[in-house]
Amino acid sequence: MQHPDPDYSCAYVIIYTNSNDGIEGHGPTFTIGRGTEVVVAAIEALKYHLIGQDVHAIFDDFGGFWKKLTSDSQLRWIGPEKGVIHLATAAIMNALWDLWAKREKKPLWKLLVDMDPEKLISCIDFTYISDCITKEEALEILKKNSSTKQEREIFLKENGFPAYTTSSGWLGYSDEKIQKKCQNALKEGWTMFKMKVGANLEDDKRRAKLIRQEIGYDKALMMDSNQRWDVQEAIDWMKQLAEFKPKWIEEPTSPDDVLGHAAIAKALNPLGIGIATGEHCQNRVLFKQFLQSGGMQYCQIDSCRIGGVNEILSVLLMAQKCNVPVCPHAGGVLLCELVQHLIMFHYICISASLENSVCEYVEHLRENFKYPVKMKGPNYLPPTEPGYSTQLTAKAIEDHVYPNGRVWEELRKAGKINH
Amino acid sequence: MQHPDPDYSCAYVIIYTNSNDGIEGHGPTFTIGRGTEVVVAAIEALKYHLIGQDVHAIFDDFGGFWKKLTSDSQLRWIGPEKGVIHLATAAIMNALWDLWAKREKKPLWKLLVDMDPEKLISCIDFTYISDCITKEEALEILKKNSSTKQEREIFLKENGFPAYTTSSGWLGYSDEKIQKKCQNALKEGWTMFKMKVGANLEDDKRRAKLIRQEIGYDKALMMDSNQRWDVQEAIDWMKQLAEFKPKWIEEPTSPDDVLGHAAIAKALNPLGIGIATGEHCQNRVLFKQFLQSGGMQYCQIDSCRIGGVNEILSVLLMAQKCNVPVCPHAGGVLLCELVQHLIMFHYICISASLENSVCEYVEHLRENFKYPVKMKGPNYLPPTEPGYSTQLTAKAIEDHVYPNGRVWEELRKAGKINH
Numbered sequence: 001m002q003h004p005d006p007d008y009s010c011a012y013v014i015i016y017t018n019s020n021d022g023i024e025g026h027g028p029t030f031t032i033g034r035g036t037e038v039v040v041a042a043i044e045a046l047k048y049h050l051i052g053q054d055v056h057a058i059f060d061d062f063g064g065f066w067k068k069l070t071s072d073s074q075l076r077w078i079g080p081e082k083g084v085i086h087l088a089t090a091a092i093m094n095a096l097w098d099l100w101a102k103r104e105k106k107p108l109w110k111l112l113v114d115m116d117p118e119k120l121i122s123c124i125d126f127t128y129i130s131d132c133i134t135k136e137e138a139l140e141i142l143k144k145n146s147s148t149k150q151e152r153e154i155f156l157k158e159n160g161f162p163a164y165t166t167s168s169g170w171l172g173y174s175d176e177k178i179q180k181k182c183q184n185a186l187k188e189g190w191t192m193f194k195m196k197v198g199a200n201l202e203d204d205k206r207r208a209k210l211i212r213q214e215i216g217y218d219k220a221l222m223m224d225s226n227q228r229w230d231v232q233e234a235i236d237w238m239k240q241l242a243e244f245k246p247k248w249i250e251e252p253t254s255p256d257d258v259l260g261h262a263a264i265a266k267a268l269n270p271l272g273i274g275i276a277t278g279e280h281c282q283n284r285v286l287f288k289q290f291l292q293s294g295g296m297q298y299c300q301i302d303s304c305r306i307g308g309v310n311e312i313l314s315v316l317l318m319a320q321k322c323n324v325p326v327c328p329h330a331g332g333v334l335l336c337e338l339v340q341h342l343i344m345f346h347y348i349c350i351s352a353s354l355e356n357s358v359c360e361y362v363e364h365l366r367e368n369f370k371y372p373v374k375m376k377g378p379n380y381l382p383p384t385e386p387g388y389s390t391q392l393t394a395k396a397i398e399d400h401v402y403p404n405g406r407v408w409e410e411l412r413k414a415g416k417i418n419h
Numbered sequence: 420m421q422h423p424d425p426d427y428s429c430a431y432v433i434i435y436t437n438s439n440d441g442i443e444g445h446g447p448t449f450t451i452g453r454g455t456e457v458v459v460a461a462i463e464a465l466k467y468h469l470i471g472q473d474v475h476a477i478f479d480d481f482g483g484f485w486k487k488l489t490s491d492s493q494l495r496w497i498g499p500e501k502g503v504i505h506l507a508t509a510a511i512m513n514a515l516w517d518l519w520a521k522r523e524k525k526p527l528w529k530l531l532v533d534m535d536p537e538k539l540i541s542c543i544d545f546t547y548i549s550d551c552i553t554k555e556e557a558l559e560i561l562k563k564n565s566s567t568k569q570e571r572e573i574f575l576k577e578n579g580f581p582a583y584t585t586s587s588g589w590l591g592y593s594d595e596k597i598q599k600k601c602q603n604a605l606k607e608g609w610t611m612f613k614m615k616v617g618a619n620l621e622d623d624k625r626r627a628k629l630i631r632q633e634i635g636y637d638k639a640l641m642m643d644s645n646q647r648w649d650v651q652e653a654i655d656w657m658k659q660l661a662e663f664k665p666k667w668i669e670e671p672t673s674p675d676d677v678l679g680h681a682a683i684a685k686a687l688n689p690l691g692i693g694i695a696t697g698e699h700c701q702n703r704v705l706f707k708q709f710l711q712s713g714g715m716q717y718c719q720i721d722s723c724r725i726g727g728v729n730e731i732l733s734v735l736l737m738a739q740k741c742n743v744p745v746c747p748h749a750g751g752v753l754l755c756e757l758v759q760h761l762i763m764f765h766y767i768c769i770s771a772s773l774e775n776s777v778c779e780y781v782e783h784l785r786e787n788f789k790y791p792v793k794m795k796g797p798n799y800l801p802p803t804e805p806g807y808s809t810q811l812t813a814k815a816i817e818d819h820v821y822p823n824g825r826v827w828e829e830l831r832k833a834g835k836i837n838h
Binding site for chain 1: 546549
């Protein structure tokens with residue numbers, strides 16, 4: 001389903017410690033309006049696992065802590081490990097990783113890169129995925145390219161990590177607007193472009209044709225249908241768009257439908273079209289199946305939907321085992337800021353390759369972020385500040401905190417909301 | 420995961436109308452303690468779809484209303500159609516079906532049985548399942564046995580619908596307790612028995628042996644591991660228990676793992692062991708895949724986890740299309756009361772067969788239910804009161820409502836809780 005009226009927001013955890021170092025861990029999970037309060041209720045339900053605990057003990061057995069949080073025997077009933085309760089887990093875990101990285105005075109990606117592989121593996125819960133990857137296999141992957149880590153770190157500092165843009169590809173743009181947007185993006189150096197499809201086939205053809213006319217066929221074009229289709233419909237529709245040589249079709253159907261994605265892949269891969277999904281993928285068990293089934297040619301991790309870095313590590317390692325490139329989902333509130341850390345770690349320590357790997361980029365709201373991403377042309381530069389870049393500015397929090405932030409008070413005064 | 424400390428509870432919706440008929444729709448969704456408040460927050464977030472609406476308009480386009488609820492473009496982000504938000508949808512839809520059946524002065528099963536097949540089909544959202552079943556195929560299934568509906572209705576009123584018991588099969592029972600429980604159950608006429616497994620293989624063998632000694636091999640024995648194992652572990656463990664001829668192993672691994680269940684089925688079906696799952700199955704898209712993949716030989720619908728009767732109808736029809744018998748999950752708070760309606764409708768209008776079909780039965784808490792199930796020996800008798808048997812007694816509500824019910828006040832006074 002496309003999202004006709006998103007109201008970008010987030011549930012936001014701040015962890016304080018009794019240390020006098022002044023360091024706080026900040027952890028957001030992205031939401032799009034109504035429902036944020038439901039995620040907050042889930043965070044409230046989970047927080048007793050955290051309050052009063054020794055952070056050293058948590059970081060010493062981070063895998064164990066993750067398991068405690070996700071195995072809460074009563075709260076599992078309302079998941080398990082999916083939807084609201086897992087978004088809440090993500091916010092808490094994001095805050096803890098931010099705290100840890102800040103205490104170590106490193107950006108999160110660097111904390112991960114420098115971490116001993118055994119320690120890194122100990123953060124992961126392998127429950128339910130051992131038929132895809134074992135601890136030993138994961139360790140082997142991490143060790144394989146470790147001797148050349150430094151050269152990739154230097155490469156990233158120099159060149160950045162490649163991104164793509166969706167700015168020219170939104171539904172409903174006029175011919176002129178599309179042409180203008182493409183020309184601007186080309187001038188800025190973009191080489192990969194994504195467009196939304198699925199509302200109207202003729203309009204999709206019009207826009208795809210225009211975009212290809214502007215960008216040519218040496219640049220990459222990706223398509224995204226945001227879960228619009230049933231399985232056969234996805235196949236039929238995309239066959240009609242195959243002439244425009246899309247690199248991938250993203251979220252062709254329900255994000256829960258592993259077998260459906262596999263069937264679509266089987267029909268479209270021979271036409272050169274890969275299947276991309278992951279933005280709504282609920283947990284490592286679904287990622288495992290997408291990777292095992294051939295239903296996912298591009299693994300679109302999101303930094304806030306599954307249970308934080310711990311679980312994302314398991315997905316990155318399974319993707320590597322299955323030879324699937326990782327192309328993160330980003331945008332929204334802070335998703336670019338967080339996911340850049342993960343994709344840089346992935347390149348330096350896991351994939352050791354940029355082939356087919358590209359990260360989504362959306363430029364907006366950055367004035368609200370304390371550590372907004374830094375780009376070099378169409379590439380993400382590695383963040384340099386300690387932490388996970390999860391932090392909103394003090395002003396953004398003050399203005400937007402519900403229910404008494406300035407923005408809410410103004411909406412209330414203007415009679416635009418009654419809550 | 421087994422649930423070591425359940426605190427049986429529910430989120431509970433009551434729908435009032437401005438009619439002067441005094442009829443209310445009651446809709447529970449079962450929870451096991453912490454997290455109930457999260458589901459309540461989700462119900463609060465969804466309720467604006469309902470308040471002030473015309474119930475005739477809702478029932479006239481019940482499929483459309485369901486779709487409106489589950490497609491809420493902002494709330495989809497925190498699902499979609501899974502976990503907390505879907506449990507909330509279940510509570511609301513359960514209340515609406517209760518209201519509808521009461522207004523028609525029929526028990527829910529009878530409302531469904533008497534409903535025109537076209538009308539029934541119009542309640543279902545076929546989005547994402549058309550590759551398994553189309554509207555036309557669903558209609559055909561409903562029409563196929565309609566001429567003989569009445570004889571099955573008469574049969575059920577006479578004999579009831581077969582149930583099984585888990586009373587002798589809990590973990591940690593002593594030899595004597597198991598023997599005694601089995602003997603009592605046999606005396607009461609039970610012919611199907613379920614035991615919990617997965618904590619300790621030797622103890623599983625001890626208990627399985629004892630149960631088989633008591634019940635013999637002409638009765639059915641089922642096993643349930645409550646998501647304890649990884650895929651290979653499930654296969655290895657159950658091979659060790661195959662000698663006790665279990666009819667099925669229930670929830671051998673993650674409820675999200677379609678391919679894992681299919682792999683386990685492939686290994687265990689040749690030993691005569693089927694795979695049962697569904698209690699935690701999040702929505703029709705997962706059910707579809709379990710049914711398509713061969714990972715589910717017994718379809719265990721639950722009345723409160725997926726989006727109410729509307730979505731359950733789609734699962735019942737897909738199961739029939741895939742020749743998989745339906746054996747509902749029940750127990751907890753009101754689950755037996757609700758699901759009996761569904762399984763009776765299923766037998767009368769869809770399967771027209773009792774082969775391999777059996778419903779879980781747990782006798783407890785019934786003093787809290789306004790319309791507790793009526794049994795004839797080990798069989799459910801069709802409910803006779805109008806509605807969906809969703810209603811708690813006035814006293815149960817008064818005593819247990821959070822935060823000011825009598826039970827909570829007493830816990831607070833005793834210093835046992837501080838919330």
